[in-house]
Amino acid sequence: MEGGVESEPTRIMVGVSQSTIKGYPHPSISSKGAFEWTLKKIIRSNTSGFKLLFLHVHVPDEDGFDDMDSIYASPEDFKRMKRMDKIRGLHLLEYFVNICHEIGVSCEAWIKVGDPKEEICHEVKRVQPDLLVVGSRGLGPFQKVFVGTVSEFCAKHAECPVVTIKRSIDEAPQDPVDD
Amino acid sequence: MEGGVESEPTRIMVGVSQSTIKGYPHPSISSKGAFEWTLKKIIRSNTSGFKLLFLHVHVPDEDGFDDMDSIYASPEDFKRMKRMDKIRGLHLLEYFVNICHEIGVSCEAWIKVGDPKEEICHEVKRVQPDLLVVGSRGLGPFQKVFVGTVSEFCAKHAECPVVTIKRSIDEAPQDPVDD
Numbered sequence A, B: 001m002e003g004g005v006e007s008e009p010t011r012i013m014v015g016v017s018q019s020t021i022k023g024y025p026h027p028s029i030s031s032k033g034a035f036e037w038t039l040k041k042i043i044r045s046n047t048s049g050f051k052l053l054f055l056h057v058h059v060p061d062e063d064g065f066d067d068m069d070s071i072y073a074s075p076e077d078f079k080r081m082k083r084m085d086k087i088r089g090l091h092l093l094e095y096f097v098n099i100c101h102e103i104g105v106s107c108e109a110w111i112k113v114g115d116p117k118e119e120i121c122h123e124v125k126r127v128q129p130d131l132l133v134v135g136s137r138g139l140g141p142f143q144k145v146f147v148g149t150v151s152e153f154c155a156k157h158a159e160c161p162v163v164t165i166k167r168s169i170d171e172a173p174q175d176p177v178d179d
Helices: A029-043 A075-103 A115-128 A142-146 A149-155 B029-043 B076-103 B116-126 B141-149 B150-157
Strands: A010-016 A023-027 A050-058 A108-115 A130-136 A162-167 B011-017 B023-027 B049-056 B104-112 B131-136 B161-167
Touching: A010 A029, A010 A075, A010 A115, A023 A029, A023 A075, A029 A050, A029 A075, A029 A130, A029 A162, A050 A075, A050 A115, A075 A108, A108 A115, A115 A130, A115 A149, A130 A149, A149 A162, A162 B029, B011 B029, B011 B076, B011 B116, B023 B029, B023 B076, B029 B076, B029 B131, B029 B161, B049 B076, B049 B116, B076 B104, B104 B116, B116 B131, B116 B150, B131 B150, B150 B161
Parallel strands: A010 A050, A010 A130, A050 A108, A130 A162, B011 B049, B011 B131, B049 B104, B131 B161
Antiparallel strands: A162 B161
């Protein structure tokens, strides 16, 4: 299938999220797991054969005010918060991009704001990766009802092959909904 | 993640089935698609980094008689038919194994008899591959009700990461249930 000349690299999109416990810029356990699985099991030593596309979807707080008292927020505050979110998201992506640079895997990274499952599927449609890798907390049916699962939605709706990497049981925090 | 010494190869199980139109030993369009995707997008030129595990599950006819008139079948006929099925399944596997030998990817192949979705999940549990690749006809919800989908069951129940490769639309036969 491959001759002496290597064809275009395989483009793998990796959906990454922040830790719900530690917040930005820390990656969630399942994001890290998905990334490390991709490096170890798919890319292996063939660093020039792949390109990683990191997508982080920032979820705005419902009230748009994060931890700040909403009453005293001015339009300027809003702008600053948006900028802060962007910076925090960039720091999250930096974690993944730095490792790629170290091991010599080419990559791109970007941030979208909105509903992760919809934004990921939208970006898959736009970017057309060869594979989408998403981490999963491996929640049971009861927990899923309340928190939903991005990975299940993507596996069903993303217009490319999808692989879901479940977080290992020994890495799960006390509350399995956390990550 | 990878030093100078390459670690154990990544073990990818590929579920393969016969063509419903041409029968044994012809592979189904979706099996071929899943296999070719794995070679082109994952293994690429890194042939020593992977090992493919081909599993074919032979589905016995409900009445156990295939095209033969049941009234005249003796116990000897049964034995012969079982042997025939096995030989046909082996010829199906030969298709995949031969390509692997040609390009230098190590592989194993075996046959189980039973319900494909259950046998695949059972073998995943036993063999513990790093990834399971299954083809899919990409049926709509209406068609799924009648034919079921092995890939959806495996994606949900197999105890390893699973990637489903949908058959491309231009390869689909007139009746999308065929493959």
